[in-house]
Amino acid sequence: MARTAVITGSTSGIGLGIARALSATGANVVLNGFGSREEIDAAIAAVAAGGGKVIHNPADMTKPDEIAAMMASAAETFGTVDILVNNAGIQYVEKIEDFPVEKWDQIIAINLSSAFHTIRAALPGMKAKKNGRIINIASAHGLVASPFKSAYVAAKHGIMGLTKTVALEVAEAGVTVNAICPGYVLTPLVERQIPDQAKTRGITEEQVVSDVLLKAQPTKDFVTVEQVAALAVFLASDAAAQITGTHVSIDGGWTAQ
Template identity: 65%
Template sequence: MNIQLKTQGVAALRPLTGKVSLVTGSTSGIGLGIARALAEAGSAVALNGFGIAAEIARTKDQLAADFGVEVSYSAADMTSPEAIAEMIAATVANHGRLDILVNNAGIQYVAPLDQFPVEKWNAILAINLSSAFHTTRLALPAMRQNKFGRIINIASAHGLVGSPFKVAYVAAKHGIVGLTKVTALETAEDGITCNAICPGYVYTPLVEAQIDSQARAHGISREKVIHDVLLAQQPNKHFASVEELGSLTVFLASEAAASITGTALPVDGGWTAH
């Protein structure tokens, strides 16, 4: 009985033991936070993204050392369907399976619609939306083979509401929510779920740099930038953390969320409750 209880306790602490996760755009920021949460929950992790090779190697080794899981890395360019196909194939070959796909890779650009550079529109749609289509279509055979899969798309509050000057980002994130619903419907009988997480502002090093630059540009305090500019639409006036998003991802990837599919879950401090 004691052995059984101990085993159940370990399973509860590390509910994703034996699973394999691929997180796109996971060498920093939100993606890395999600990768850490999945590894802590017992999943092997395949990282993806750009960065300095030595730093990525340290991140990979640190994850493996901290959580005792296998960690691999792909430098696949998310604008290239061929590179994405190679990444999915390598993940399955290296780890023997693919259970959890987190589509997190994304970029941003801000400009008025009639001045929005065409090349920026194309790049944002390719990385923020089309890459998720390609990873999903290519991951489904491995998931269907094991009759288990969790696809978690990192959308945005901008997948649910619009904002000026972000035409490509808003269009792509609305598309991600639509992709999530269709994927959920097509895989509903296969042991696979698909959900979108829709964060508002999340505190990352990139946001920290944005706070400082806006404070200098407008001649106002950091606190005013945070309260009146960045978090103007978030009623709780509080950044979400990468740890919050990681915990929600782990829950959605677990057996406890087996009946949750096709949803778009806001993590936005009340932004979309307006």
């Protein structure tokens, strides 16, 4: 029987890459995220090409009721949720004293609280089957900090704590809970923050890439979406059954420094 994966924030970037990779293993996939009808249809088609059945749920990750409804719909459509990937995330760059309160609240809701809401909905079914995989997409910023990203860094550190706590709670239930900590991946999220960083730091966009983003990664290269997706597929596999409550960094050596 095919497994079912729910992946938040999966209409583009890392989430879409993970969705495509899991579909290629035969999993059914619930996509989630915003976009135009054309963009969403293209994402569905790209993921379905892997072989799994695909649906899209537009649940807003700032709204717990919509998240709960999405998880219930996934279970109703495909049976229990076997794989949950918490990937939804947004970014905002600003000095702490000028950081908009509404942006802080939005980032904490989407990048951290949404994972709490999806996990609490998914666990009863996973525990009943004594099998499940929860993969939280954290960041190198779940381990270290950078200036001007207070909400994002706080949320990603929170995801690390949530990962460890839930892993301990379900350690005997056949469910693993892990975090992936990517460095800079050239996704739309990263591309959009380059001009913001340039403005905040008073440097050119080219300098942001070379002196800010890739300066952190000793390999001097971006992580690819496909590399993160391959790691997620491994963590979702039977081979990773004894990996739980930890993180795997994929950051070009960033956190080795």
